[in-house]
Amino acid sequence: MIEYSIDGDGIAAIVWNMADRPMNVMNGESLAAFREAVYKAIADKAVKGVIVTSAKGDFVAGADLVNLLKESKDAAKALQNSFALQKLFRDIEKAGKPFVAAINGTALGGGYEICLACHRRIAADNPKALIGLPEATIGLLPGAGGTQRLPRMIGVSKALPMMLEGRKVDPKAALALGMVDEVVPPGELLIRAKAWLLGEGQTAHVKPWDQKGFRVPEAANTPKGMQVFTAGNAMLRARTMGNYPNAQYIMSCVYEGMLVDIDTGLKIESRYFVACTQSKEARNMIRSLFFSIGEANKLANRPKGVPTQAYTKIGILGAGMMGAGIAWAASSAGLQVVLLDSTQESADRGKAYSAGLLDKRIKAKKATEADKEKQLGLITATTSYEALKGCDLVIEAVFEDRAIKAEVTKRAEAQLAADAIFASNTSTLPITGLAEASARPANFIGLHFFSPVDRMPLVEIIRGKATSDETLARAMDFVKKIRKTPIVVNDSRGFYTSRVFATYVNEGLSLLAEGVAPALIENAGKAAGMPVGPLALADEVSLELMHRIRSQTRRDLGAAYKPDSSEPVLGLLVEKLGRMGKKAGKGFYDYPVDGKKRLWPELAQHFPVKAEQPALADVIKRLVYIQSVETARCLEEKVVIDLRDADVGSIMGWGFPPFRGGTVSQIDTVGLQPFVAECDQLAQKFGSRFTPPKLLRDMAAEGRSFYTA
Structure with missing residues (x-):
């Protein structure tokens, strides 16, 4: 798991090599072994320096999320575990002897945070390797010192985008950003690491933030820092609409941490990290964006016993x-x-x-x-x-x-x-x-x-x-x-993705027909976490195509065809007004050649806006709940075979908000009983399309949920 050796020159090698895993990951067992090796090297006076590297093709992929979710159920215990990991990395920094990370391949999340704790980072020139802190993409934040060390090392303005967007870069790009100190040919990686340890490393093993007089140039109490955080907060709000607490926590970690010493900053980070692990958003994102997508990519539902097809x-x-x-x-x-x-x-x-x-x-x-x-x-x-x-x-x-x-x-x-x-x-x-x-x-x-x-x-x-x-x-x-x-x-008809995706667009059209302001509809869609509002999405799909599909469906179903409240809206725009969508340059929006798109000013003439408008939260609920209700129907009808596919399909197929976990996870997040009750209320006000199917009523009555955790 962790191999330890010392050569004749007094250089210790701590080598990650988890034989039972395709990649090295940080969990209770591997961290205990790593901790033992680190303190062994620190205590041994014969050791002049330490190389931390991997025997696998990659360095360390990050935390074992199964282990993380399990241990984070007890917040107090999770906080103590975080403090212990922070102490281990601080003891590496203050060891009194140099540690160098020899990054032979991908180093992500906690794996890269190990590197940040070392006194130097040397990466192999491997264009397929990725380096970064991608925790934000699954609802978390870098919780092993990343929010404190990276900004101190490369500056707040460079570090924040890396963490907030979860960027992963190749070694040369990492070098340009200052995330690593050297990039060398793979065959020279360990040679160069040892040379640094025996040379410059003997006097360069005190981190800048442990030296007297160190100041973060872009801290919030500096003129440049004020600009960075002011603009950063505005941009963050515009991009996330406040739906991703981990993003705000990352910003807070950096804002607060850069005003204090490194040890206090690490405590701040630990508290925010544990808060992330307790959030429903993080659990939704980890389940769907990590585990469920992983199972889909492994072809978990592939029929057994069929030889793999080789395509040419x-x-x-x-x-x-x-x-x-x-x-x-x-x-x-x-x-x-x-x-x-x-x-x-x-x-x-x-x-x-x-x-x-x-x-x-x-x-x-x-x-x-x-x-x-x-x-x-x-x-x-x-x-x-x-x-x-x-x-x-x-x-x-x-x-x-x-x-x-x-x-x-x-x-x-x-x-x-x-x-x-x-x-x-x-x-x-x-x-x-x-x-x-x-x-x-x-x-x-x-x-x-x-x-x-x-x-x-x-x-x-x-x-x-x-x-x-x-x-x-x-x-x-x-x-x-x-x-x-x-x-x-x-x-x-419509399978799963087209069928459920259509409910979002159709609900937007129905709201328009009811006299809800177009801007409110669009802003509600974006505030809900969807990529764009339903009217803009309808334009992008093509109003003409949507109309053609409905016409084909009407011909196919005959008397069984049931028009919904959005149909007159679509018919008016396509048949009478000739507004076909974005490709034609006009739909719900105008698309001027020399400017940005804008809502068609004459919409109000055809769909008068009522004096009394619904609350934003109520519009959001309609736009997202209708998608989950239709997904439940797909499950009941056995159109969707696997819960995980429903969630993965909704996020990756049409951009259902990841923080909600997907259309199935959203029901669990709300709770079956309250979800059914709220949908019944919506059905009474707006129509039977919101009526929960029998599957949801039965599950609510039995106190069940779709997922067990």
């Missing part, structure tokens, strides 16, 4: 924005791609999309011209279906029109091997119905990508009634191959 060549039908994006993702993973469209011009334009993305990467020095040539060489833009021969998988990404989809399905399948998979990228049309055009429905599946594909990490895999276990397993293998996160759902 895939086909994509339709070179529009979605098809071009999928081509980019597949070629980025080294796959040959046949990008097919009805005209060569369209196919070439789809390939050019990848060229454009590669040009941006080259400009950012993340790729070379050789990389571009190699990746573009994998994409064949064509109009010929014969080019699909040899494809392991074909993904259809054409218009949301059953007839067109049926035609391309038949033409593509005529060129494919009997065991090849055919997938549809439809966002709403049931897969079982689309599979009727297939000669092999067992090999037919839905792969719903999100736009823009190059940035959106989620793929919703939809299983039709005839889809085989083998096809599902092989489809999951493809999603993993292109480095996306899969969730698996059963077939339904």
Whole structure:
């Protein structure tokens, strides 16, 4: 776990090597062993200096979150554990002999905080390694000295963004920021660490903040510090809307800690850290953004006993924005791609999309011209279906029109091997119905990508009634191959993501129809934690597309179709006013060429604003509760198979607020009984769409929750 040795020159090596873990992590057992080794080295007069490093490909990944959540249930005990860890790191700093962190690979969170406690940080030149304090991304803060040491080392204005945004940088970027002191070739890492210890390190083992007269130049009681914290607080509020307590705690740790000595600052940090661990926001984020996404990426729901599919060549039908994006993702993973469209011009334009993305990467020095040539060489833009021969998988990404989809399905399948998979990228049309055009429905599946594909990490895999276990397993293998996160759902109109996402937009339209001020609707959406307001989101999706989908649904369902309160709003804008959305330059917003978008001033003429407006909190509740109610219906109907997929899908698919943990976790956070009661009240006021399904009523009556912890 922790290897300890001393060489003939008096240099001790403390080497992290947790044999039972893929990466080194900080937990009770590993920290006890590390503590023992540290004090052994400090006490040994023969030891002139200490190298802290790792025998694994990476340094230390950070805290063991399972262990952290378990131990943090008792706040008093958690605080004592934090104080003990802070003392260990302070004893390294005050050891009277030099410690150097030889960072051979990724060092994140607590792993990097070990490095910060050392007197020097030397990193191997490994471009795949990541260094940083990403705790903010899971609702926590750096709790082992990070909020106190990093600002003192590189300055408050540099350190705050690193911590508040949870940035992870490569070794060279870390060097430029001052987060490490040297970057050397991997083979020279330990040689250089030892040379420093025996040389400069013999007189450079007192930290600047332990030297007389040290002052933080950007502390809050300095002119520059006042500017940094004033602007920082304003920016933080604008970005988080006060929904993420850990972000405010990070700001407070730095603000308060830079006004006092390091030891007092560390105590301040410990108290804020424990407060974070007790928050519902942190537990929601850790559950969904760490554990649940981790399980999804490990293909936890993959059918057992199916050999892993090795992909070499895939086909994509339709070179529009979605098809071009999928081509980019597949070629980025080294796959040959046949990008097919009805005209060569369209196919070439789809390939050019990848060229454009590669040009941006080259400009950012993340790729070379050789990389571009190699990746573009994998994409064949064509109009010929014969080019699909040899494809392991074909993904259809054409218009949301059953007839067109049926035609391309038949033409593509005529060129494919009997065991090849055919997938549809439809966002709403049931897969079982689309599979009727297939000669092999067992090999037919839905792969719903999100736009823009190059940035959106989620793929919703939809299983039709005839889809085989083998096809599902092989489809999951493809999603993993292109480095996306899969969730698996059963077939339904709109599946899970489109169905629930639509409720957010529709509720915004319903509020507008009721006379709620457009600005209040939009601000409530953002204050709730959504990326944008529902009206802006409707514009981005395209009002015309939404209207077309509803028309198709109406034709499919006939008399069974039930219009909702948002439908007249959409019909008016598209059919009578010709406002089609952002792409057309006009929707709920105007999009001037030479300025920022703004709400269409004439909205009030068509949707008069009532004199009495609802409270912001009430609008927020409607916008977020409706999403959880519809998710519960998806669970009851067995559309969603796994709770974790529901939460992961909502956060990664359409930006449901991470601090709420996802649409399922939100119900648990509120509590089943109060959630059901509040939804019943909403249903009485605004309509049956808020009526809780039987699943929620039964769980509330039995005192159950979705998650046990």
